[in-house]
Every structure is written in structure tokens, then in C-alpha cells.
Amino acid sequence: MEHRVSDPLVEDYLRRLDAAAAGLAPDRREDLLSGIREHIDAAIASGEVTDEASLRALLDRLGEPEEIVAAAAEPGDATPWAPPPAIYCRRPGIGLEIAAILLLTLGSLLFVVGWLAGIVMVWSSRRWTLVEKLVATLVFPGGPGLVLWLSVVAVGQTMCTTTAADGPSTDALETCTSTGFSLPAPFGAVAVLVWVVLPLVVAGVMLHRARRRADSEPPVPVYPATRSRWGGLEIAAVLLLGVGGFIVSVVAPVAGLFCAWMSSQWTRSEKWVATAIASMGLMIPVLGLAFVALARTS
Amino acid sequence: MEPGEAQNPLTQLRRGVIEYCVLALLTEEELYGFDLVKRLGGSQSLVTSEGTIYPLLSRLRRVGWVTTTWRESESGPPRRYYAITRAGRHALAGFTSEWMRFRDSVDGLLTRGEDHGAQGV
Incomplete structure (x- = not known):
């Protein structure tokens, strides 16, 4: 009962x-x-x-x-209210800022999506002033990637044909024809400066400032339980290694590799896995060329 | 450990001794928690908080000195009866002879101290 x-x-x-x-x-x-x-x-x-x-x-x-x-209570019991002991202190990381800048510059090649993600990250950082965030947004509208995409879409194709010259000469004659419109040379130079060089300069300055401000912050204690393996740097590395190779050959995998080895959260073996993935990413253009060569010969 | 606890040397001593008192009670018959506590509580200086017996019983069970069986009761929910094991009897026998020697040494010293104190006055 x-x-x-x-x-x-x-x-x-x-x-x-x-x-x-x-x-x-x-x-x-x-x-x-x-x-x-x-x-x-x-x-x-x-x-x-x-x-x-x-x-x-x-x-x-x-x-x-x-x-x-x-x-x-016996020896070995945890006291629930005591915080776990900090294993060590590290200087505040700027993973978010690095990832933001990478997305604004290289990520912009992922068409609008990468750049937009970068902008969201820029505005969520507390290490940049309002003016700097505005500059980042306005200097990179669409990012340098957009220029390349526009040049593909709007400028059109440049076709080159090689015709064998008359007579016994073995010299080949190359003729190139462009379709679409082409910009006057001086204007093009200014455009390149504004769309490609200026964003890179701004990127450098902003990263430098973020680093300097992070250094003036108190060191971050690292607790074993709260130690996340996924900071902004790690996410950027995965993005660059995973899909970067298909969009920007060579540069993106190398940048991803740089991010992976910069990571303080990943172990050495995890970094080697990243390196293996990067090497595959580096192989993509080689494989592409091999495919084209095969197609030509057959 | 709390500072107040350190000030009373008997608190620590009690903690170490009481589990053998529980074992001693169980050598005669199997008892359930409430009954055990009642019998221990008979000697006031032994148990200050009755609740502390339960963690002790659970520890004795983990080390295999007691076993438990559930039994129906005429009044109220089923009860957990505690019984001493062979290992428990063995531990109790070892402690009992140690305790006798310890008690005699302490008594001998304390009464000598008393004699000296009496002489000084």
C-alpha cells in the first residue's frame, strides 16, 4: 500500500x-x-x-x-557551483573579423551571398566603429567578386581564333574579337583601382585595427568545457577549403589553409586533415585543364 | 570542511566511528532505515543529524558491507531492510579490536592529565 x-x-x-x-x-x-x-x-x-x-x-x-x-560527499565529488578551473588565458581572438574580411574580399566571388554574409559579420563585430563599418559596406558594394562576375556577364566573351597563315611559313596568325561592350582604358584602370585595390587596402587597415583593439581587451580565460572548436576563423577555413576551390582556384584553398593553421582551437591532426582537403582543392584547376586537354584531343 | 566543524574534534571522530556502530546494530538483526536511526539516536552524543545516516548507509552498501532487501510493511510503503555481510562482519571485528586499544590509550592519557591537573591545584 x-x-x-x-x-x-x-x-x-x-x-x-x-x-x-x-x-x-x-x-x-x-x-x-x-x-x-x-x-x-x-x-x-x-x-x-x-x-x-x-x-x-x-x-x-x-x-x-x-x-x-x-x-x-566523498573525495572526487564535484561542487556544482564552483566554476571549472581556467586552463590558460589567451589573447582575445579576432576570428570573426578575419572571417568577415575574407568573405568581403574573396567571399564576394561566391556572388552576392558571400559578400552579404561578410557584411552581417562586419556589423556584428564590436571591434569596429560605426564609420569603419559604413566604409566597409560602401567601399565593398558587392565586393571585388562582383566586378569579375559583371565582366563575365556584361563585357561578354573575347573569342580568339588561330588560323594557319598562307604559304610555307609556320607562323600562326591570331585574331581576337570581343563581343559586348568594353570600357575605355583610363576608366577601366580607375574601376580596377576602386573595386579591387581599394577594398584590399581597407581590408588590411580594418584587420589591423581589429587586432589592435582586441589586444587592449583583457585576456580570455579558456575553460575546458566551454572551449569551442568553432570560432569564425574555423568556419572561414571550412568554407574556403570546402567550396572555395570551385570558385577561386588556388587562392581560396591557400587562404583556407592559412585560416586552418592559424586556428588555436583545432588540434594538429585536424589541421592536417584541412591540409589534405586544401590539396584536393588545389587539384581542381589541374583536373579541369586535364579534362579540357582530353576533350581537345578526342 | 566548515570552520565550525574543525573546532569540534568529535565531529570528525563521530563520522569515522558511526558506520561501525551501524554494523554492530545489524549483527543482531536486519533493520530498516528509520528503525536504525531510532536505535542510534538512543545515545544522543552519537548522531547529531539523523539524515546523515542515509549517505552512510548508501556508502556501506557500495563497499559491500551491508546488503538491502525491500519488504512490505503493514503500515505505509515498502521498506528497505539492511543486513550485514561477511565482509561487513570482518571489517567490524577488525575495527572493534583497534578501537579497544585506541580507547584504552586515550583513556589512559586523559586520566593521567586529570591526575596532574588535580595535583596542580
Whole structure:
């Protein structure tokens, strides 16, 4: 026959005991609670507890929950309220800022998506001023990648044909024809300067400032439990290594490799995995050329 | 350990001794928690907080000095009865002879101290 006591005094006592026992191993915590619960039930069944005063006296004799848990604690038990000891301190990382700049410059080759992600990251950083964020947004509208995409789409194709020259001469004659429109040379030079060189200069300056501001911040203690393996730097490395090779050959895998080896969160073996992936990424243009060569010969 | 606890040397001593008192109680018969606590509580100086017996019982069970069996009771929910094991009896026997020697040495020194104190007055 079950007749469990559900007196608020008892419930409150057991709740306090349960909270105090949070640091014990789950089976011992359960064991302790059921033992005390059993004691109270047995006391009531024995007829010892008749009213509130006798119930209070029973709980008083049991003792304070903290006292009971202290008796249960053994060497090796965790104290739940104490923070885990910091293993070491490191200088504040600027993974977010590095990833933001990489996405604004190289990432912009991923058409609008990469650049937009970069902009979101720039605005979520607290290491840049409002003016710097505005500059980053306005100097890179679409990023240098957009220029390349536009040049492909709008300028069109330049077709070269090689025709064998008349006569015994073995010299070949090359004729190139451009379709679409082409910009006047001086204007093109300015455009390249604005769209490609200026963003790179701004990128460098912004990274430098972010680093300097991060250095003036207090060092970050690294706890074993909260040590994340995924900072901005790591995410950038994966993006560059994973898809970068298909979009910008050579440059993106090398940048990804740089990010991976810069990471303070990844182990040496994980970095070597990244290196293996990067080497595959580097192979993409080689494979592409081989494919084209094969297609030509057949 | 709390500072207050360190000030009373008997607190630590009690903690070490009480589990053997529990074993001694169980050599005669199997008992359930509440009953055990009642009998220990008979000697006031032995148990300050009755609740601390339960972690102790759970520790004795983990080291294999006692075993537990659930039994129905006429009044109330089923009860966990504690029984001493062979290993428990062995440990108790070892402690009992140690305790006798320890008690005699302490008593001898304390009563000598008392005599000296009496002489000084």
C-alpha cells in the first residue's frame, strides 16, 4: 500500500535536499533522496508524526539538507557551483573579423551571398566603429567578386581564333574579337583601382585595427568545457577549403589553409586533415585543364 | 570542511566511528532505515543529524558491507531492510579490536592529565 506524504513542509524539505545534492552522482543523489523520503514515510507510519509541530521536529532531527549532503560527499565529488578551473588565458581572438574580411574580399566571388554574409559579420563585430563599418559596406558594394562576375556577364566573351597563315611559313596568325561592350582604358584602370585595390587596402587597415583593439581587451580565460572548436576563423577555413576551390582556384584553398593553421582551437591532426582537403582543392584547376586537354584531343 | 566543524574534534571522530556502530546494530538483526536511526539516536552524543545516516548507509552498501532487501510493511510503503555481510562482519571485528586499544590509550592519557591537573591545584 502506497501512501506517500505530500505535506508542503516535506515537499519543501525534499526539494532543498535535491538542490543541495546536485553535485552528487545521479545514482547516489537518487539513493539519498529515497532514503530520506522513506525515513519520513516510516516516521509517519509509526504514528510519531501527528501534527505540524511533530513533523517540524522530525525534519529538525534529520538536519539541514546541506549538512546531509556534506556527509554524502566523498573525495572526487564535484561542487556544482564552483566554476571549472581556467586552463590558460589567451589573447582575445579576432576570428570573426578575419572571417568577415575574407568573405568581403574573396567571399564576394561566391556572388552576392558571400559578400552579404561578410557584411552581417562586419556589423556584428564590436571591434569596429560605426564609420569603419559604413566604409566597409560602401567601399565593398558587392565586393571585388562582383566586378569579375559583371565582366563575365556584361563585357561578354573575347573569342580568339588561330588560323594557319598562307604559304610555307609556320607562323600562326591570331585574331581576337570581343563581343559586348568594353570600357575605355583610363576608366577601366580607375574601376580596377576602386573595386579591387581599394577594398584590399581597407581590408588590411580594418584587420589591423581589429587586432589592435582586441589586444587592449583583457585576456580570455579558456575553460575546458566551454572551449569551442568553432570560432569564425574555423568556419572561414571550412568554407574556403570546402567550396572555395570551385570558385577561386588556388587562392581560396591557400587562404583556407592559412585560416586552418592559424586556428588555436583545432588540434594538429585536424589541421592536417584541412591540409589534405586544401590539396584536393588545389587539384581542381589541374583536373579541369586535364579534362579540357582530353576533350581537345578526342 | 566548515570552520565550525574543525573546532569540534568529535565531529570528525563521530563520522569515522558511526558506520561501525551501524554494523554492530545489524549483527543482531536486519533493520530498516528509520528503525536504525531510532536505535542510534538512543545515545544522543552519537548522531547529531539523523539524515546523515542515509549517505552512510548508501556508502556501506557500495563497499559491500551491508546488503538491502525491500519488504512490505503493514503500515505505509515498502521498506528497505539492511543486513550485514561477511565482509561487513570482518571489517567490524577488525575495527572493534583497534578501537579497544585506541580507547584504552586515550583513556589512559586523559586520566593521567586529570591526575596532574588535580595535583596542580
